[in-house]
Amino acid sequence: MPQPPVGAKVSHVQESEWEIFRTLITHDDRNSYYVVSSDASGSWEDTAVKSESLSAIGFNTKSAYYMTHNGFTSACRKSEQVRQLNTLFFDLDCHDRGLQETRAIVSQTLDTLKQAVGGGTLPQPTMTIDTGRGVQLFYVLTRSIPYRVSANGQVNIKSVKLFENVQKRMASLLDSVVSSIKGISVDRATFDVSRVSRIPGTFNAKAGRYASLCNYSFDALYSLSKLSGLIPARAEQPNCKTNLKRAFKKTSSIINYQPLLKSRLTKIIELQKLRNYNCEGNRELMSFVFYNTAVQVYPHEIAQQKLSSFNNNFINPLNISELNGITKSVDSVTNMRGEQGYYLIGANRLRELLAMTLKEEVAINFFESKRSVLRKEAKRITKEKRDQRNARIVTLYRQGSHTYASIAKQVMCSVRTVATVISSYKQNQHQRVLVNLTRYNKKVLDACNFLSYEFKKCLLSQSPRFLVTSSYCSSLTETLPASVSVTLAWEGFCLAIRRFIYNQRLVQ
Known part of the structure; x- marks a missing residue:
């Protein structure tokens, strides 16, 4: 088996490649564990560390090293322990070939991928790694996708399904790009979210060379929706040998929700009509909700045209600068699924934004009987x-x-x-709450100074069961009844303030 040169040491180039690799993979870390696997001790061992400790890992030049590109909730590298999805990973592997032939195939593959990126056929990868016997491509997400949404292990189904859909389509695109090269193909076995990838700058004994970082870009970060839009339509065509039922099976993506989104647009227009187009005080939020929904159904140009038409129906339409502010706010956001260009708004939140009354909900049948x-x-x-x-x-x-x-x-x-x-x-x-406020004096001070007179008046009028006894709050207690002598905890203090603000309507 090929060995690294005698007396070989880890070079600055190798250390730099490792630093770039881990920085890009963990740029949106959620306090997860990452597992590094190596055979440095003579047998394979896994080392699980947090992202901030990855830089302290040293490398043996004679050993192979791999790392998970997704984050885990614990030190256990199992799919059920995955916390976040950081990147779409593709391994173009070359099997059962001699070293010279393998190197020729890898070089041809790198050239072909470069031409495809330059010609606009293939999106620019965030990182491209020459492993020695193949090529690894990484499309790092702008925001990592939460894989677990609850403590009991419930999977974030919608986002993960969309992730898998984009991953399969991208794999089909890569297959078509390298179809002219014999001996290399996309290894779909690496789609397992708990898999590892070879670390650049470490030694590949089978290839007799070090894995190298061919190119990278800190600007080539993607949301799933953006990456999906960059995949050419021809890459989505089903294989002619595919079962007809499977070929017409719907994929789990945002397209599936278009009927619901179009229905929302119709409801908003009906609400505008129900209010006789006189929506003073609600025009901005109604326009915001309308555009945020329209941009998920239509291209941006058409969505902006529909927003303009919707705005013109108001008795007093918004001006151009206000409309531009709405479109800019929506277009620049990245939601919790890592998709850019629209907010995720549920039906209940829509009711609040649109300030809908019971009569209006019943009149337009707003997604509820x-x-x-x-x-x-x-x-x-x-x-x-x-x-x-x-x-x-x-x-x-x-x-x-x-x-x-x-x-x-x-x-x-x-x-x-x-x-x-x-x-x-x-x-x-x-019920007595006996928590000293000395430790909370910094928090309490501002609140007491702000509410000194009004809050004291409220306490007197409502005969509260809580009393502030901190030295910073003495101004509040001068005129309180002596019979009320229970120390106020920080939680109780916050509750009293919220009750006071609600009753007195100080916050509009």
Whole structure:
């Protein structure tokens, strides 16, 4: 088996290639583990470290080294432990060939890939590595994709399916690019998210040479949607030998959601019409939601034209600078799936942005049945009435001149209900929170200075069960009743502030 030169040492070039490699792979790290595999000790061993510790790993010039290009939740290199997907990795391998023939094939492959990139057939890879017996291509994502979305191991299905779809299409494109070269092809076995890739600058004993970083670019980072758009349409054509049913099977991508997105556009237009095109105070958000939806269905030019038409329907349309601000905001964002050019907005958030009333939701049937909307509103009204009833029960009880029976008669509820409400009130009143505020003085100081007068007035009017006793809050306690002597924890303080701001409507 070929060996490295006697007395060989790790060069500055090799160290630089390793630094570039790990920097690009982990540029959007989520506190994950990365596993480095080597045979330096005579047998294969895995070393799992965090991204900040990768630079401390030293290399033996006589050994082979590999690294995972995705991050893991623990030191265990298994697919069920993957936390994030950092890159699309493709291994063009050459098998069962002599060393000279292998080198000739690898050189031809590198030239062919370079020509394809120059001609616009193939997107520019973030990194291209000559492993000695093949070529590795990396398309690093602008933002890594969370592979796990919950502690119980639930997979982020939509994003991962889109990732797999783009990966398969890119592999088909690479196959077509190197189809004229005999002896090399895309190894689809490396699509496993827990696989490793050879580290540039380390020795490949089978090839008798060091793996080298042929080219790289810190600017060649991609979102899945952008990379998908760069793959030519002909690369998506199904193989003629493919089963007809499989050929027409829909892929999991954003295209699948176009009917929903088009329906959203229709609902927004209906809402504009329902408001008689007089949408003062909501024009900006309505235009934002409309364009954010349209850009996922149509090309940017058409989406902008539709936004302009939508805006012109307002009685007082937005000016050009306001529309440009909306389009710029949407076009420049990168969402949590790593896709650039639009926000991910759910139906509930849409209702908030559009400031929809119950009547409007029912009128345009906004992705929820009339029965469901009315039931939700009925629950809200019931809760509001119950809170008012409980407040009245407590008020009568605090007067001290009413029995449970008389309170029940006045409020028109059962004696048992009165007893339950008063018991809960007493429990809350007697609960003591004994956390010293000295450690929180920096946080409390600003809040107390800001709310000194108004907050003190609110505390007096509502007879709170919390009292600020920190030296920084002494100005608040001068006029408080002496009977209230419970130390206020930071959490309770925040709760009281939020209650005060909500009641007094200080924040619009």
